[in-house]
Structure formats: structure tokens, C-alpha cells
Amino acid sequence: MKDTLSAYDTLMAHQRTTEALASVAGRTGWDQETMMPRGSAPQRADEMAALEEVLHARRTDPRIGEWLDAADPMDEVQTANLREIRRNYERTLKVPGDLAAEIARVTSLAQGKWARARENEDADAFIPVLAEVVRLRREEGAALAEGGDPYDALMQDYEPGGHASAMAAMFDEMRSRLVDLRRRALDGEPAPRLSGTFPKETQLMLAREIAEAFGYDFQRGRLDLAVHPFSSGSGLDVRITTRVDEADPFNCLYSTIHEVGHAAYEQNVDAAHLLTPLGRGVSMGVHESQSRSYENQMGRSEAYCGWLYGRMRDLFGEIGVASERDFYRAVNAVRSGYIRTEADEVNYNLHIMLRFDLERALIRGELEADGIEAAWNERFEADFGFAVDRPSNGFLQDVHWSVGLMGYFPTYSLGNLYAGCLMAAARQELSGIDAALAKGDPSPATTWMCDCLQRFGGLRPPVETIENATGSPPSAGPLLDYLEAKFGDLYP
Amino acid sequence: MKDTLSAYDTLMAHQRTTEALASVAGRTGWDQETMMPRGSAPQRADEMAALEEVLHARRTDPRIGEWLDAADPMDEVQTANLREIRRNYERTLKVPGDLAAEIARVTSLAQGKWARARENEDADAFIPVLAEVVRLRREEGAALAEGGDPYDALMQDYEPGGHASAMAAMFDEMRSRLVDLRRRALDGEPAPRLSGTFPKETQLMLAREIAEAFGYDFQRGRLDLAVHPFSSGSGLDVRITTRVDEADPFNCLYSTIHEVGHAAYEQNVDAAHLLTPLGRGVSMGVHESQSRSYENQMGRSEAYCGWLYGRMRDLFGEIGVASERDFYRAVNAVRSGYIRTEADEVNYNLHIMLRFDLERALIRGELEADGIEAAWNERFEADFGFAVDRPSNGFLQDVHWSVGLMGYFPTYSLGNLYAGCLMAAARQELSGIDAALAKGDPSPATTWMCDCLQRFGGLRPPVETIENATGSPPSAGPLLDYLEAKFGDLYP
Numbered sequence: 001m002k003d004t005l006s007a008y009d010t011l012m013a014h015q016r017t018t019e020a021l022a023s024v025a026g027r028t029g030w031d032q033e034t035m036m037p038r039g040s041a042p043q044r045a046d047e048m049a050a051l052e053e054v055l056h057a058r059r060t061d062p063r064i065g066e067w068l069d070a071a072d073p074m075d076e077v078q079t080a081n082l083r084e085i086r087r088n089y090e091r092t093l094k095v096p097g098d099l100a101a102e103i104a105r106v107t108s109l110a111q112g113k114w115a116r117a118r119e120n121e122d123a124d125a126f127i128p129v130l131a132e133v134v135r136l137r138r139e140e141g142a143a144l145a146e147g148g149d150p151y152d153a154l155m156q157d158y159e160p161g162g163h164a165s166a167m168a169a170m171f172d173e174m175r176s177r178l179v180d181l182r183r184r185a186l187d188g189e190p191a192p193r194l195s196g197t198f199p200k201e202t203q204l205m206l207a208r209e210i211a212e213a214f215g216y217d218f219q220r221g222r223l224d225l226a227v228h229p230f231s232s233g234s235g236l237d238v239r240i241t242t243r244v245d246e247a248d249p250f251n252c253l254y255s256t257i258h259e260v261g262h263a264a265y266e267q268n269v270d271a272a273h274l275l276t277p278l279g280r281g282v283s284m285g286v287h288e289s290q291s292r293s294y295e296n297q298m299g300r301s302e303a304y305c306g307w308l309y310g311r312m313r314d315l316f317g318e319i320g321v322a323s324e325r326d327f328y329r330a331v332n333a334v335r336s337g338y339i340r341t342e343a344d345e346v347n348y349n350l351h352i353m354l355r356f357d358l359e360r361a362l363i364r365g366e367l368e369a370d371g372i373e374a375a376w377n378e379r380f381e382a383d384f385g386f387a388v389d390r391p392s393n394g395f396l397q398d399v400h401w402s403v404g405l406m407g408y409f410p411t412y413s414l415g416n417l418y419a420g421c422l423m424a425a426a427r428q429e430l431s432g433i434d435a436a437l438a439k440g441d442p443s444p445a446t447t448w449m450c451d452c453l454q455r456f457g458g459l460r461p462p463v464e465t466i467e468n469a470t471g472s473p474p475s476a477g478p479l480l481d482y483l484e485a486k487f488g489d490l491y492p
Numbered sequence: 493m494k495d496t497l498s499a500y501d502t503l504m505a506h507q508r509t510t511e512a513l514a515s516v517a518g519r520t521g522w523d524q525e526t527m528m529p530r531g532s533a534p535q536r537a538d539e540m541a542a543l544e545e546v547l548h549a550r551r552t553d554p555r556i557g558e559w560l561d562a563a564d565p566m567d568e569v570q571t572a573n574l575r576e577i578r579r580n581y582e583r584t585l586k587v588p589g590d591l592a593a594e595i596a597r598v599t600s601l602a603q604g605k606w607a608r609a610r611e612n613e614d615a616d617a618f619i620p621v622l623a624e625v626v627r628l629r630r631e632e633g634a635a636l637a638e639g640g641d642p643y644d645a646l647m648q649d650y651e652p653g654g655h656a657s658a659m660a661a662m663f664d665e666m667r668s669r670l671v672d673l674r675r676r677a678l679d680g681e682p683a684p685r686l687s688g689t690f691p692k693e694t695q696l697m698l699a700r701e702i703a704e705a706f707g708y709d710f711q712r713g714r715l716d717l718a719v720h721p722f723s724s725g726s727g728l729d730v731r732i733t734t735r736v737d738e739a740d741p742f743n744c745l746y747s748t749i750h751e752v753g754h755a756a757y758e759q760n761v762d763a764a765h766l767l768t769p770l771g772r773g774v775s776m777g778v779h780e781s782q783s784r785s786y787e788n789q790m791g792r793s794e795a796y797c798g799w800l801y802g803r804m805r806d807l808f809g810e811i812g813v814a815s816e817r818d819f820y821r822a823v824n825a826v827r828s829g830y831i832r833t834e835a836d837e838v839n840y841n842l843h844i845m846l847r848f849d850l851e852r853a854l855i856r857g858e859l860e861a862d863g864i865e866a867a868w869n870e871r872f873e874a875d876f877g878f879a880v881d882r883p884s885n886g887f888l889q890d891v892h893w894s895v896g897l898m899g900y901f902p903t904y905s906l907g908n909l910y911a912g913c914l915m916a917a918a919r920q921e922l923s924g925i926d927a928a929l930a931k932g933d934p935s936p937a938t939t940w941m942c943d944c945l946q947r948f949g950g951l952r953p954p955v956e957t958i959e960n961a962t963g964s965p966p967s968a969g970p971l972l973d974y975l976e977a978k979f980g981d982l983y984p
Contacts (some may be wrong), residue, residue: 020542028516039711042728046767050512054546219531237532275538
């Protein structure tokens with residue numbers, strides 16, 4: 001008995017150090033996006049590769065296998081820790097250390113090259129970079145899949161238990177109802193637009209105020225600027241970034257609420273799980289369910305828009321819309337557009353479907369990097385009905401492929417689906433959500449999320465996490481019903 | 493032949509990864525001082541301990557001993573790399589891994605506690621922290637000294653080849669001439685003081701302008717705010733910090749020039765030495781010779797003060813002094829004061845002597861942490877002639893002891909001494925230094941420093957580094973001659 005206990009404790013001590021080093025690696029990534037001087041990139045690539053080398057060695061340490069075999073879990077938490085450690089151990093064993101280190105080095109440099117290519121509208125500069133990233137990720141996918149589908153294998157990093165075929169089925173279920181909704185919206189009366197002056201510092205002040213109201217703890221986090229907003233870190237140090245467009249305050253405000261959804265999930269995991277495999281969000285899909293609930297279902301609700309309208313008029317004066325209802329319509333305007341992160345709730349998943357099909361083709365070898373721009377532009381015009389005008393509005397718009405995140409995009413749609421299930425359940429249980437949102441107070445809904453989902457971290461696998469919170473298996477129905485009700489009202 | 497070459501290359505590959513990880517650890521320290529949210533401190537302590545554990549394991553890897561024995565250096569660079577690796581290897585072998593990890597953990601937390609104690613003037617809150625740090629460093633010093641003097645042993649980390657007895661002799665040589673100079677200055681006509689408005693943002697703008705003129709490369713660095721200014725990093729990512737006092741612009745400007753001296757040394761090491769033991773300044777004493785040359789010998793020269801007077805009047809309007817000569821006197825005012833970092837060139841080394849004696853007594857067990865405040869206050873009054881009024885003006889003023897840097901303080905005086913030697917040599921070789929400084933251009937002097945010293949990094953041991961640049965063994969004479977000439981003129 002003493003021996004098995006000791007194996008678990010020894011394993012967890014090893015794991016804790018690994019988690020602490022991974023936390024440092026994550027923050028080094030944050031630094032790269034927010035603080036790092038440009039000329040430091042080559043050295044940073046060596047640093048990331050060194051961290052990756054150390055992490056890989058720790059994660060593939062053969063003693064982990066021995067400890068896992070000897071450990072005898074005493075409760076649900078220990079069982080879950082062993083499950084997560086085993087899953088990650090078996091994954092890392094399949095990828096050669098040299099390959100892992102090369103991926104870290106190449107993607108560290110690639111991200112800077114992507115940012116410059118995007119800034120300069122220089123598609124050609126990015127193609128060879130993408131080719132290299134794709135080559136490495138294909139190799140990794142093949143090593144992980146052991147004869148199976150390499151794209152499915154890569155997806156496991158973001159959504160354990162997820163499968164491309166299930167994603168494809170989910171997209172099939174969504175597509176026609178979303179296309180119908182979009183047609184109706186684009187044929188309807190155009191939504192009003194804001195006008196006015198939205199100074200950067202005022203936007204950031206309001207973003208901080210809203211972040212706090214949505215439960216973000218600045219004592220254990222900070223807000224900075226980055227090209228592509230993100231949340232980074234777990235436990236006691238969870239940082240978010242945003243960006244500011246002085247012509248469009250919604251860009252800053254809603255990307256902040258979105259990242260706060262991610263960050264609150266990380267900040268609210270039970271302290272007992274700190275620096276363990278359970279001490280963070282369980283998957284990207286469940287993570288995105290939080291950011292989407294916060295951003296869309298709460299932040300873009302009619303109730304919250306009513307409050308935000310008043311607050312923005314306090315801060316910015318006249319903003320060019322005449323009523324709360326018009327403001328609500330402006331916030332939820334359905335429009336044709338190039339950019340995924342700026343897309344409305346109706347178009348958003350259609351953007352994901354495009355990326356899902358293209359990256360799946362890239363990883364399966366059905367498409368090469370030098371064909372990506374043409375493939376993107378052709379598919380975009382077919383799906384959205386107009387042509388891409390420049391690379392930064394096309395395949396260069398997202399950071400993901402530069403850092404090798406193929407398999408990640410579909411989890412955004414899964415997050416929307418989960419958000420639909422979660423908020424339907426919360427609204428069924430609680431009656432005061434909208435009354436509070438109308439006062440700028442999302443806390444009834446965010447507290448429900450914390451109590452029913454966030455605090456458990458990685459205790460249960462993704463689908464069980466949603467089921468535990470909602471009482472039902474996840475499905476696309478609640479999201480589609482919500483979207484049809486909301487946009488049916490907005491575009492009658 | 494092939495085998496020995498291979499041993500060297502294998503050793504250097506191992507070392508390169510270690511250097512990259514150490515660079516990450518250094519930047520994590522920078523983050524802690526500039527960016528980290530306060531509530532993150534407990535998790536950060538675990539992260540620093542994990543990094544320290546990994547670094548310690550890599551630095552004590554027994555294969556290093558084998559590679560060192562097998563390696564056959566082919567040139568001066570290889571010989572120097574092996575020398576540095578051997579010195580560090582033999583050092584780390586002597587310190588148990590548990591102790592190294594505990595020091596990292598305790599000092600990581602202690603720094604935050606020091607900052608709060610200093611802010612709250614709460615000496616009692618810091619005493620138990622200091623006691624713990626002293627206990628650990630005594631233990632480390634004893635392990636390193638192997639029966640010798642533990643303080644001498646700790647000094648080797650900052651000044652390889654340095655000895656406390658030599659420091660004591662240097663201080664004896666300096667003391668009487670400095671005390672004479674101080675008496676003469678304090679008895680003389682008081683220097684004028686600036687008055688006016690010095691907005692934070694304008695100070696920072698000027699600090700950036702001056703940093704660039706002194707050769708700091710913002711493409712491979714950045715300037716942020718911190719409680720205690722410092723420079724951090726090597727090679728392609730060297731960051732500096734400063735602080736701003738709106739009543740005293742010299743605080744920001746001269747601490748910036750000081751840190752630029754450190755940072756330029758790091759940025760100017762030959763690129764071939766990147767991520768090797770030679771890729772950074774060779775010792776703290778030599779480092780301080782750069783910061784002191786930049787700050788005092790260039791930045792506080794009569795020529796440069798003439799330019800700075802005009803520039804500050806451009807930016808701040810009337811600043812309360814009537815002429816270039818009065819501005820020069822204001823910059824170099826000799827006054828009684830509590831704070832080492834604000835001390836003039838005459839008083840500065842007297843502040844160091846106090847710390848040197850106290851920290852030597854702490855490490856040798858002749859003084860305990862709970863006696864430090866009384867000992868400091870008593871000694872201060874004896875040396876400076878007036879009483880300490882509050883802890884932040886006394887033993888809580890410096891960050892060093894909280895992070896365990898006992899043995900570091902004397903290198904500041906050694907740096908002043910080296911700076912005296914270097915600038916005397918530069919002025920002998922070059923005639924245009926002051927003419928350029930009078931135009932705000934320190935580049936003749938900084939270029940000489942780069943060519944004669946900085947670019948070599950750790951190629952030669954400290955004393956040889958100075959000798960190579962100046963042609964003579966270092967001595968206190970040039971510094972004391974310089975101070976007597978300068979302050980004899982200022983206080984006739």
C-alpha cells in the first residue's frame with residue numbers, strides 16, 4: 001500500500017515541476033507576442049527549442065510509465081490525474097525528440113515571419129514558412145496516428161476524443177440553417193453603424209472595467225496589446241491581450257470579453273489543482289464554450305447591450321445610434337466580411353468550415369502550401385459570394401497555421417455548440433440572468449459557469465464536462481435554436 | 493583527434509542549451525520585476541525553483557566532467573570556453589541540488605516581501621526573510637569554501653579571482669582620500685539645485701533618446717519601469733529598466749545611462765559568442781566599469797553636462813540653474829544622503845564600504861539578521877555623521893540582500909576603480925572624447941569601450957580584461973586622481 005501511494009506522489013512531484021516549466025514556456029510565448037524586441041527573434045527560437053527539449057525529456061521519462069503502472073488511485077482526482085498524465089505520456093512517446101524540438105524552433109520563428117508577411121501583404125514570403133510548418137506537422141501527425149488519420153491525431157491535442165468525421169457531421173447539421181439565417185439577414189434591413197470618436201486609452205479603460213465585471217482578476221493577471229488577442233497561462237498568472245481599432249470600439253471590447261471567458265476558466269479552477277494536469281481548461285472546445293458564452297451569449301445579449309449603450313455614451317458622447325435597440329442591432333450586425341475574428345455569430349462557423357476543410361487537406365497531403373492562397377480564395381468566393389481582396393483578408397489573417405495549430409480551428413465551432421448547451425441550461429436554472437446583465441452585471445451567469453464547469457478544470461473529459469454542467473449530452477440544437485430566435489428577432 | 497574535437501562540440505551543444513535556459517530564467521526574473529501581477533508570486537516561486545532544478549541538473553551533469561577531460565582546445569576561444577565551463581562545473585558540484593532549489597524558491601518570494609516591507613517601512617516584516625536568506629547563503633558559502641572563507645567563496649560568483657582581503661586593502665587605500673574630498677566638498681559652496689516641472693513622459697522620452705546616443709540598441713532591447721533599475725539578459729535580448737521621480741529628473745536619466753553601460757556591454761559582445769560562456773560580461777566588477785564609465789566619466793563630465801543643459805531647457809523650459817557651469821555643479825553636487833544609488837561619486841564608495849563590512853559579518857556569522865538594522869544605523873551614523881531616519885533610507889534601501897547577493901556590493905567599487913583605469917587610457921589614446929560629448933555624442937568613448945573591452949565578452953578573466961584594454965594592471969590611482977581633479981575643480 002505504501003509503495004503504490006509513493007508511486008503516485010513521486011509521479012505528481014515530477015509532474016508538478018514539468019507543469020511549472022510548461023508555465024514558464026507559456027509565459028515566454030506571451031512575452032514573444034507582447035514585449036519581445038523584434039531583433040531578439042533568432043535567440044528566442046533557441047530558447048524555445050531548449051525549453052521544448054527539456055519538457056520533451058521530462059514528458060518522455062520512462063519512469064513515468066513505471067510510476068503510472070505502480071500507482072493505485074485513491075479517489076476521483078487521482079484517477080483523473082493519472083488519466084491525463086497517461087494520455088500525454090503516450091502521446092509524447094510517439095514523437096521523436098528531434099522533431100518536437102524542430103517544431104518548437106520553426107514555429108517560434110514562423111510566427112514573426114507571419115506577422116511581417118501579413119503586415120506587408122506579402123503572401124510569397126509566408127508560403128515557404130507554411131510549407132515547412134506543414135511538413136513538420138504532417139510528420140508529427142503520421143507519428144501520432146500510427147496508420148490512422150493524421151489530422152484526427154493532431155486534433156487530440158486540442159480536443160481529446162474529438163474526430164474529424166464527427167466535426168464534419170456537426171458542420172453538415174449547422175450549414176444549411178446558418179446559410180438560411182445569413183440569407184435572411186443580408187436581405188433584411190441593414191443594421192446601423194456606430195460613428196464617433198473612440199480614443200485608444202478610453203477603450204482600454206472600458207475594456208478593463210468590463211473585464212473586471214466579467215470576473216477577470218487583475219491581481220492574478222494583466223491586459224496588454226497584441227496583434228492577435230489571446231489568453232495565456234493557468235492558475236495564479238493568467239494574462240490576456242487585446243487590440244484597439246480607434247474606428248471600431250467593438251473590436252477591443254468584444255475581444256476582451258472573449259479572452260476574459262478563457263482567462264476566467266483558468267483563474268477559477270480549484271486551487272487544489274494548481275500545477276497539476278487538472279489545473280487548466282480540459283480542452284480547447286470547452287475553453288471556447290466559455291469565451292463564446294461570455295462574448296456572445298452574455299456580452300451580445302439584448303440586456304447587456306442596453307447597459308453598454310449607456311456606458312459608452314457616458315464615455316464617448318454621441319456614438320451615432322439612436323436607441324438601445326439600434327445599438328443591439330449594431331452589435332449583432334450580420335454583414336459580409338473577410339475576417340473570422342470580426343465575424344458575427346451567423347457567419348462565424350462558416351469561416352471555420354472553410355479553414356477546417358483546407359487544413360485537413362494540407363495535413364492529409366491533398367493540398368500543398370504553395371496552393372493555399374488559390375484554394376482559400378476560390379473557396380472563400382464560393383462560400384461567401386465575393387472575392388478576397390488581399391492576403392491579410394485571406395489566408396494570412398490568422399496566426400494559427402504559422403504556429404502549427406492545424407486541428408485547432410474546428411474547436412471554435414465546437415465551443416459555440418457547447419456554449420449553446422451551457423447557456424440554455426443556465427437560463428433554465430436561473431431566472432435573473434438578463435435582469436443583472438441589463439445592469440452591466442454578468443455575475444449570475446459567470447458564477448453559474450464557475451460553479452458548474454470552470455472550477456473542475458480537467459477533472460472530467462470534455463463531453464462529460466459539458467454533460468455534468470447541463471445534464472444532457474451536447475448537441476447542435478440549442479445553439480441553432482438560440483441563433484434562429486435571436487437573429488429571427490433582429491432580422492424579422 | 494576526432495574524439496577530442498567531438499568532446500568539445502558535444503560539451504558546447506550541451507552548454508548552449510543550458511545557456512538558452514538560463515536566458516529564459518533571467519527573463520523570467522525580468523518579468524517578475526516589471527510585468528508580473530502581485531498575486532502570481534507563489535506560483536512564480538515554484539516556476540523559478542523548477543528552472544533552477546533543471547539548470548542545476550544540467551550544470552552538474554557528470555558527463556561535463558568527462559567532456560572537459562576529453563576536450564583538447566584548438567584556440568584561444570575554445571580554451572576560454574573550457575576555462576569558464578570548468579569553473580562553473582566545479583562550483584555547482586559543491587552545492588547540493590536541494591539547497592540550490594531552496595535558494596531559488598526563497599529568494600524569489602523574498603524579493604516581493606522586501607519590496608512590500610520597503611514600501612511600508614516595515615523592518616520587522618523583512619528580518620525573518622533576511623534571516624532565512626542569510627542562513628541559506630551561509631550554508632552555500634560553507635559548501636563552496638570547503639573550509640576556507642565563505643564570503644570569499646560567494647564573491648567568486650560575481651568577481652572570479654576576487655578576494656575580500658584585497659577588497660579591504662582597496663577600500664583602505666580609497667578611504668582617506670575620499671573622506672578628505674568629502675570634507676572639502678561639504679565645507680564648500682553648496683551646489684545649485686534644479687527646479688521646474690519634469691513630467692514623467694518627457695523624462696522617459698529623453699531617457700530613450702540618451703540611451704540610443706550611448707549606443708543602446710532598441711531593436712534588441714526595451715526600456716521599462718521598475719522599483720530598482722537593472723539591466724537583464726545577454727546577446728540579442730538585453731532589457732533595461734529605470735524609475736522616474738518627477739521632482740528629480742537626474743534619477744531617471746543617470747540610472748538609464750548607468751544601465752545602458754551594462755546593456756551595451758552585453759549587446760556588443762561578438763555574435764560568435766552568443767549562448768556560450770563567453771557571450772556575456774566577464775564579471776560584475778568589469779560590468780560596473782562600463783556602467784560607471786557611461787554614467788559618471790562620460791555622462792557627468794563637464795562637456796556632456798553642457799549639452800544636456802541645453803537639451804533639458806529645450807524640453808522642460810526653465811530648470812532653475814543659470815549656466816552650463818551651474819548645471820555641471822548641480823549634476824555633480826556632493827551632499828549628505830542616505831541612498832547609495834543616488835550618491836555622488838565621492839560618497840558612493842563610502843556607502844559600499846559599509847555594506848561590504850556588514851554583509852561579510854552576516855556571512856561569517858559575526859552578525860545575525862535581527863541585528864542588522866541596529867548595526868546599519870550605528871555604522872551609518874559613524875561613517876556619514878547623521879542618523880538614519882527610516883528603514884527605506886537604511887538597510888531596506890537595496891534589493892541585493894533579499895535576493896541573496898551577498899558578495900556583490902564590493903564589485904561596485906571595483907567597477908569604479910576599473911572605470912578610472914579605462915577612461916584614463918581612452919583619454920590618453922583619443923583626443924576628441926570631450927569635443928564629441930559637448931555635442932551630446934558619447935560615441936568616440938563608447939566605441940573605444942566596445943573595441944577594447946566589450947566585444948571580447950568573457951574571453952579573458954577580469955583583471956586581464958582590464959589590462960588588455962589599458963595596457964596596465966588595474967589600480968586605484970587613476971580613479972582617485974580623476975576624482976581629486978574633478979571635485980577639486982568643482983569645490984575649489
